[in-house]
Amino acid sequence: MIPALEVRGLGYELRGRFLVRDVSFTVGAGETLVLLGRSGSGKTTTLKLINRLLEPTSGDVRVAGERVADLPVTRLRRRIGYVIQEVGLFPHFTVERNVGLVPRLDAWPPARIAARVRELLALVGLDPDTFVRRYPHELSGGQRQRVGVARALAADPPLLLLDEPFGALDPITRVELQREFAALEGRIGKAMVFVTHDVREGLLLGTHIGLMLQGRLAFLGSPDEFRRSDNPECRAFMAAA
Amino acid sequence: MSLLSFYARNSQEVLGLVGQHVYLVAISTGAAIVIGVPLGVLLTRRPGWRGPVLGVANVFQTVPSLALFGFLIPLPFIGGIGARTAIVALVLYALLPIVRNTYEGIAGVDPAVREAGRGMGMTDWQLLAQVELPLGFGVILAGVRVATVVSVGTATIAAAIGAGGLGVYIFRGVAVVDDTLILAGALPAALMALAADGLLGVAERRFAWRAK
Numbered sequence: 001m002i003p004a005l006e007v008r009g010l011g012y013e014l015r016g017r018f019l020v021r022d023v024s025f026t027v028g029a030g031e032t033l034v035l036l037g038r039s040g041s042g043k044t045t046t047l048k049l050i051n052r053l054l055e056p057t058s059g060d061v062r063v064a065g066e067r068v069a070d071l072p073v074t075r076l077r078r079r080i081g082y083v084i085q086e087v088g089l090f091p092h093f094t095v096e097r098n099v100g101l102v103p104r105l106d107a108w109p110p111a112r113i114a115a116r117v118r119e120l121l122a123l124v125g126l127d128p129d130t131f132v133r134r135y136p137h138e139l140s141g142g143q144r145q146r147v148g149v150a151r152a153l154a155a156d157p158p159l160l161l162l163d164e165p166f167g168a169l170d171p172i173t174r175v176e177l178q179r180e181f182a183a184l185e186g187r188i189g190k191a192m193v194f195v196t197h198d199v200r201e202g203l204l205l206g207t208h209i210g211l212m213l214q215g216r217l218a219f220l221g222s223p224d225e226f227r228r229s230d231n232p233e234c235r236a237f238m239a240a241a
Numbered sequence: 242m243s244l245l246s247f248y249a250r251n252s253q254e255v256l257g258l259v260g261q262h263v264y265l266v267a268i269s270t271g272a273a274i275v276i277g278v279p280l281g282v283l284l285t286r287r288p289g290w291r292g293p294v295l296g297v298a299n300v301f302q303t304v305p306s307l308a309l310f311g312f313l314i315p316l317p318f319i320g321g322i323g324a325r326t327a328i329v330a331l332v333l334y335a336l337l338p339i340v341r342n343t344y345e346g347i348a349g350v351d352p353a354v355r356e357a358g359r360g361m362g363m364t365d366w367q368l369l370a371q372v373e374l375p376l377g378f379g380v381i382l383a384g385v386r387v388a389t390v391v392s393v394g395t396a397t398i399a400a401a402i403g404a405g406g407l408g409v410y411i412f413r414g415v416a417v418v419d420d421t422l423i424l425a426g427a428l429p430a431a432l433m434a435l436a437a438d439g440l441l442g443v444a445e446r447r448f449a450w451r452a453k
Contacts, residue, residue, distance in 0.1 A: 088353035101361060105362060
């Protein structure tokens with residue numbers, strides 16, 4: 001079976017320095033690869049090389065078997081859900097228009113968009129009747145990130161990229177969202193790449209853990225293998241948990 | 242002679258001059274928007290052009306308006322005596338606030354919003370039309386407001402090169418040392434500037450998304 005995401009020998013060089021070097025992994029449907037690592041280890045850069053917010057200088061990324069370099073960049077991105085820490089909701093759009101953004105870009109009929117938006121808000125634990133007409137500034141941080149996740153899922157993309165989605169939340173809301181997200185993962189069956197530096201979050205949400213160190217993948221394995229690994233960087237992270 | 246009786250006796254002429262004045266301001270500000278907004282957008286896409294373009298626009302601001310009107314008179318096509326030359330000068334003055342505010346309105350959009358838009362597959366045009374221009378609209382409008390208010394004042398000087406407008410009374414009043422005549426031109430011009438400022442200010446606050 002063709003994996004949802006296949007990364008081979010991925011590299012990104014900027015002014016003679018490799019920010020990402022020789023990174024390879026595969027993520028199938030229903031799997032979540034957590035990219036762990038310190039700040040500046042290349043996690044976010046790797047994510048942006050997948051949806052081509054940055055263009056790889058070497059290697060190959062395939063989404064559902066297609067080379068991303070061969071796809072028109074806007075079409076590629078509409079097939080990949082993208083969630084960032086700052087959420088990036090459009091402040092002049094209601095929750096409904098924010099969540100319905102990609103379906104509208106893809107010219108779905110309005111009734112289908114409206115139904116999809118309600119379905120997604122319910123999925124992320126927000127009452128549709130209460131929230132569709134609200135603006136982002138009327139939401140709490142946790143509610144905003146729920147909307148951000150709903151927006152990323154709107155066009156039912158097979159692949160989801162998440163860049164520290166819960167990083168800016170208060171500790172209690174963060175734990176709440178992590179738990180709900182863990183339950184959500186099983187239900188929606190997407191392939192996900194989830195960037196975080198929080199090892200506990202990574203072990204809770206990942207089916208696989210990839211540990212990045214200075215642009216390279218220093219470890220790749222299951223959460224159990226990660227816990228038992230004698231790789232010094234893995235142990236440094238486990239000690240911090 | 243009091244101001245009111247002056248207006249009563251010369252109502253036709255007053256209305257004509259007010260009309261000319263509004264015409265000068267509206268045409269020049271309109272043209273400055275048509276030129277300045279795309280130029281400001283272009284600067285957000287070509288950051289290297291920002292310094293030179295804003296620099297040139299800045300230079301026009303520093304030329305005294307009477308001198309600028311004078312400089313334009315001998316030029317072919319855009320020069321000569323009359324409204325056309327005045328409009329060219331007024332456009333040059335209005336460009337800087339509009340170009341600069343368009344640039345700043347768009348550059349001030351939250352980078353996370355832009356990244357989310359691009360990351361979800363919006364084209365550059367979609368991002369511009371649906372996100373950057375609407376979010377920058379309040380700031381752009383502030384530039385239009387400044388340009389309009391400045392134009393109302395500068396347009397009074399356009400009478401010096403035969404462009405008409407309320408400056409006709411002011412120049413005539415200065416020539417014959419008649420305060421009522423000066424006031425007859427200055428007062429409606431001031432009211433016009435205040436009205437433009439107020440109306441555009443209301444519109445501007447209506448679109449100030451980032452303040453929320």
